[in-house]
Amino acid sequence: xxxxxxxxxxxxxxxxxxxxxxxxxxxxxxxxxxxxxxxxxxxxxxxxxxxxxxxxxxxxxxxxxxxxxxxxxxxxxxxxxxxxxxxxxxxxxxxxxxxxxxxxxxxxxxxxxxxxxxxxxxxxxxxxxxxxxxxxxxxxxxxxxxxxxxxxxxxxxxxxxxxxxxxxxxxxxxxxxxxxxxxxxxxxxxxxxxxxxxxxxxxxxxxxxxxxxxxxxxxxxxxxxxxxxxxxxxxxxxxxxxxxxxxxxxxxxxxxxxxxxxxxxxxxxxxxxxxxxxxxxxxxxxxxxxxxxxxxxxxxxxxxxxxxxxxxxxxxxxxxxxxxxxxxxxxxxxxxxxxxxxxxxxxxxxxxxxxxxxxxxxxxxxxxxxxxxxxxxxxxxxxxxxxxxxxx
Amino acid sequence: xxxxxxxxxxxxxxxxxxxxxxxxxxxxxxxxxxxxxxxxxxxxxxxxxxxxxxxxxxxxxxxxxxxxxxxxxxxxxxxxxxxxxxxxxxxxxxxxxxxxxxxxxxxxxxxxxxxxxxxxxxxxxxxxxxxxxxxxxxxxxxxxxxxxxxxxxxxxxxxxxxxxxxxxxxxxxxxxxxxxxxxxxxxxxxxxxx
Numbered sequence: 001x002x003x004x005x006x007x008x009x010x011x012x013x014x015x016x017x018x019x020x021x022x023x024x025x026x027x028x029x030x031x032x033x034x035x036x037x038x039x040x041x042x043x044x045x046x047x048x049x050x051x052x053x054x055x056x057x058x059x060x061x062x063x064x065x066x067x068x069x070x071x072x073x074x075x076x077x078x079x080x081x082x083x084x085x086x087x088x089x090x091x092x093x094x095x096x097x098x099x100x101x102x103x104x105x106x107x108x109x110x111x112x113x114x115x116x117x118x119x120x121x122x123x124x125x126x127x128x129x130x131x132x133x134x135x136x137x138x139x140x141x142x143x144x145x146x147x148x149x150x151x152x153x154x155x156x157x158x159x160x161x162x163x164x165x166x167x168x169x170x171x172x173x174x175x176x177x178x179x180x181x182x183x184x185x186x187x188x189x190x191x192x193x194x195x196x197x198x199x200x201x202x203x204x205x206x207x208x209x210x211x212x213x214x215x216x217x218x219x220x221x222x223x224x225x226x227x228x229x230x231x232x233x234x235x236x237x238x239x240x241x242x243x244x245x246x247x248x249x250x251x252x253x254x255x256x257x258x259x260x261x262x263x264x265x266x267x268x269x270x271x272x273x274x275x276x277x278x279x280x281x282x283x284x285x286x287x288x289x290x291x292x293x294x295x296x297x298x299x300x301x302x303x304x305x306x307x308x309x310x311x312x313x314x315x316x317x318x319x320x321x322x323x324x325x326x327x328x329x330x331x332x333x334x335x336x337x338x339x340x341x342x343x344x345x346x347x348x349x350x351x352x353x354x355x356x357x358x359x360x361x362x363x364x365x366x367x368x369x370x371x372x373x374x375x376x377x378x379x380x381x382x383x384x385x386x387x388x389x390x391x392x
Numbered sequence: 393x394x395x396x397x398x399x400x401x402x403x404x405x406x407x408x409x410x411x412x413x414x415x416x417x418x419x420x421x422x423x424x425x426x427x428x429x430x431x432x433x434x435x436x437x438x439x440x441x442x443x444x445x446x447x448x449x450x451x452x453x454x455x456x457x458x459x460x461x462x463x464x465x466x467x468x469x470x471x472x473x474x475x476x477x478x479x480x481x482x483x484x485x486x487x488x489x490x491x492x493x494x495x496x497x498x499x500x501x502x503x504x505x506x507x508x509x510x511x512x513x514x515x516x517x518x519x520x521x522x523x524x525x526x527x528x529x530x531x532x533x534x535x536x537x538x539x540x541x542x543x544x545x546x547x548x549x550x551x552x553x554x555x556x557x558x559x560x561x562x563x564x565x566x567x568x569x570x571x572x573x574x575x576x577x578x579x580x581x582x583x584x585x586x
Contacts, residue, residue, distance in 0.1 A: 119476045
C-alpha cells in the first residue's frame with residue numbers, strides 16, 4: 001500500500017497538476033475590468049484547491065500585460081512555453097486577436113469571457129461572453145419601441161467601437177431608425193466637451209455608448225453635469241445605454257454619477273436566483289461583503305470552473321479532448337445552466353437590461369432567457385419589431 | 393496571356409505599428425527585391441515615394457491614406473486579421489486590391505503583391521479606356537453637326553457625309569470626334585471631307 005501511495009503521489013506530481021494561464025490587464029486603462037476578471041478566476045481556483053485530493057489539481061499562472069498588445073503576445077508565449085495549454089484571458093478584441101495566432105500555433109485553448117462585436121468563431125477559443133445577437137440586438141428590440149429611434153452612437157476608436165457602431169447603424173436602418181450623430185474617441189481621451197455639445201444640439205432619443213475605460217467614464221461624468229444643468233438630458237429622458245458597462249466601472253466613474261443609465265449584460269450581481277445567492281455568499285467571503293459583482297467576475301469564475309470540470313472529465317488538458325468535454329455537457333452557473341455550441345464554440349447566454357443604481361449595482365428591468373450565439377449574424381432579422389418580456 | 397508583374401526594385405510603404413510581423417514582412421519584401429519602410433503615420437507619397445502600399449486594415453483610420461474617396465494611385469494590399477465586415481469595408485473603400493492575412497506568413501506575401509499590382513494595372517487601363525470612351529460620347533453631338541455641315545456643303549446624303557468624315561480622320565490618324573471638332577472649328581476645311 002505504501003508503495004502504491006508513493007506511485008500515485010509521483011504520478012500526480014508529474015501529470016496531476018494542470019497549469020492554467022490567467023492573462024488579464026489589472027493595471028492600465030481598463031484595469032477595473034481586468035481586476036474583476038482575475039478575482040473571479042482566482043475565486044474558482046481557490047474553491048477547487050479546497051477540494052483538492054479528489055483528482056487533478058490546478059495551478060493558475062497570473063500575469064498582467066498592463067493593456068499593452070505586445071505584452072499580451074510575450075506573456076501568452078511564455079505561458080504556452082511554460083506548459084499552460086489552457087489560457088483564460090484578454091479583454092479587448094485587439095488583445096484577443098494578438099494572442100489567437102500563438103494559441104493556434106501551440107494548439108492551446110483560450111477562454112474569452114468578455115462581450116464582444118462578433119464575427120469570429122475560432123476552433124481554439126471558447127467564447128463565454130455575449131456577441132451582438134445576445135446584447136445589442138435584444139437591447140434595440142427592447143429600447144427602440146419605448147425610447148425612440150433617433151440614436152447617437154459613440155464608440156472607442158478600435159474595432160469594438162467601430163464595429164458596434166456599424167451594426168447599430170444596420171439595425172437602425174432595418175428598424176426605420178435614425179443615426180443622429182456618431183463619434184469615436186481613443187480609449188484614453190477624456191476631452192469630451194465637443195461630444196457633449198454635439199449631443200446637446202442634436203437631442204437624440206438615447207445614446208449608445210460603445211466606449212470603454214477613461215473616455216467612457218469622462219463622458220458619463222460630463223453627461224451627468226449636462227443633465228443637472230438641463231433636465232432634457234437626465235437619464236430618464238435621454239439615457240446612455242451600453243453593452244459593456246458593468247458594476248466593475250461604476251465606482252471609477254463615481255457612485256451616483258451614472259445612476260439611471262442602462263446596460264445590457266448576461267449577468268448582474270443583483271440577479272435574484274438561488275444559484276446567484278449561493279455565488280454571492282461565496283464571493284462575499286472571498287472578496288469582501290461590499291464587493292459589487294459584475295459579469296466579468298462571474299464570467300471568469302464560470303470559465304475557470306468550466307475549464308477545470310472539462311479537464312477533469314477529459315482526464316487531460318489536451319485541447320481537443322477538453323473542447324469535446326466542454327461541448328458535451330451543461331454547466332451550472334450563477335446566471336443559470338450554460339451550454340457551449342459545438343458549431344460556434346460560443347455560449348448560449350441570457351439577456352438582461354439593467355438600470356444603474358446609486359450604490360453602483362443594477363436594477364434588472366427586462367430579461368430574456370438564454371439564446372444561442374450567432375457570431376456572424378446570419379439569422380433573419382425582424383427589424384426590431386418583437387419586444388422583450390418586461391419583468392419589473 | 394497573363395504577364396506576371398515584375399516587383400524587383402519597387403518601393404513598398406508598410407503602414408503598420410512596427411512589430412515582429414512588420415519585421416518579417418520587411419525581410420520577405422527584401423527577398424522579393426523590394427525596398428520597404430514601415431511607418432504608422434499618414435502616408436505622404438511626395439515625401440516618401442512608394443510603388444505599392446501595405447496597410448493595417450485592422451487599425452487603419454480614414455486620413456491614413458491621402459486619397460480620400462479617389463482611386464488609389466498605387467497598388468494597395470490590406471494587412472488584415474479581423475473578420476469584422478466594417479474592417480473589410482474600410483479596406484475596400486481605401487482601395488485595397490488584395491489581402492495579406494496577419495500574422496504574416498512569408499509564403500503569402502508574393503501572391504498578395506502580384507495580385508494587387510496586376511489588379512491595379514488592369515484598373516488603370518480600364519479607367520483610361522473609360523475616359524476615352526466618355527470623351528468620345530461627349531463629342532458625339534459634334535460628329536452629328538459635322539456630318540450635317542458636310543451634307544450641306546457637298547450636297548450628299550448622310551451616309552456619304554459620314555464616310556468622308558471617316559476618311560478625313562483616317563488620313564490624319566485622329567479620331568472621328570476630333571476631326572469633327574476641328575472641322576466645325578474651321579481648322580480642317582469642309583471641302584477636304586468632300
